[in-house]
Amino acid sequence: MSGFDGTWLALREPVDHAAREMALVEALAQALAPIDAPSLVDIGCGTGSTWRYLSSQLPERTQWLLVDHDPLLLTDARHRIGADHPVRFQVHDLTDVAELPLEGVSVVTASALFDLCSRAFCETLIDRLTRTGCGLYAALNYDGTMTWSRPHPLDDAVVAAFNQHQRGDKGFGPALGPDATDCLTDLLTNRGFHVLTGDSPWQMDHGHAALQSAFLKGFRQPLLDIGDLSDGEIEAWLSFRLATIEAPENLCRVGHRDLLALPPKDWV
Template sequence: MDHDRAPAAPRARVRVRTRARLSAPGSPVCTPDWLALREPADHAARSGTLAAALDERLGTHGTVVVRDLGCGTGSMGRWLAPRLRARQQWFVHDRDAGLARRAAASLPVPATPVVGTVADIDLTGTDVVVCSALLDLLSAVEIGALVDACAAAGAAVLFALSVTGRVRFDPADRDDARLAAAFDAHQRRDGLAGPDAPDRVAAALGRAGMEVRRETTPWRLAGGSAGSRPLAEEWLRGWCDAAAVQDPTLDVDGYLARRLTAPFAVEVGHVDVLGLPR
């Protein structure tokens, strides 16, 4: 997931073998290979309707200052910038300097890399704050502080691809529910918002006096399709790793063996949230 949150303090937890190839359970560090693998699915899932509503609000006069938090390699900017008609100046924030520089160089509009965490940002003069797949890595307090800072700056927000905890497989497996429950518990570790993030941020935006709109934006992956098999398999392995960290009694190897030896489809729930100053 794209993000810029500092690692949580280590916890005593039974070690499990990492089955995912491009990520580690609970790590705030995303590899460029993982971000590249998920980018087509992210672009297909994000809400064009909410982007259009943001564009309508911004109009075409003047230069719009946009800050992308937890920018990763710049996927959100590559998707959103062409959908906004206004002239744009982007600031791409990430805790990883290499990712921030890479993101800035890849955008089709002027962009400046900024190294730091969400807590470090200064929103003075900012018109829009965006992020993608970030909010589940923040606590309720951090989400509230971010929304308050956006409201104080008079900035619109578009927070994309926050996980909801909804995972639906076809065909179903007897252990789907146990894996899903363990994964959601892992997402909520140490007070993180996890799958509660969309509801928390929407509520915080409403309290801040913003007009709030939200849309479901699920990934739809086919584990039997050559096109989406690599992402479906890597996501599944990472999902299982996180569940196993949370509940080491799960037979994750048996589950993966059943899943990976037959075609499957999975819908992974996300929500996009738009907040517009009234």
């Protein structure tokens, strides 16, 4: 399974939080409101960014379990959340869907996860959600679009190669990449869930220079792996993009989509 270090997660957290589609968060809060003790399991929780965003937006009585395969990230999450909040933590291999602790859970949450997952993984998880009556809130799934306020002739070729790389195996089988939200929507709708989706694009300007720099430097190896562009073309594109990060007019938009799926049952 692909890992993420805490530095990258910390850089992206403010932009992630700003990007989330509020209408879906409000719909989630509304769905949980009638439940006496709503229970959420956040899978692939990292350092707890989803909890930090949602905990103040959902009913105070909501019970949280944060799950990740990386014990170091969970330790960081535990430290950042602190002992004052009744949050539980569990190390778990997310590919072992059958043993995910979902019994009695109201909603499974996940952020920036499903674009790394395969259709088979999603089918297996949704089968469990259907059997247990859990909802799903899946935020910040990459949708395959990137634009910059200052274009470069290689932008389209770079994005196409990056998207091809995103469909490689990230630890869950061949990844859905930009097709994640559409795939989830089809699978959940076919099982009777009520599905809502909304756009949640990253908007990065010169005030997000450190994030943009890390984001762009992360392109080099995927582009080399795909091999559609020469080394010289890759370096020329990266040099141009890195040089424009702090320009006042610089704006980079990276498309993401959020999804909320509620099961076909009465929760009250």
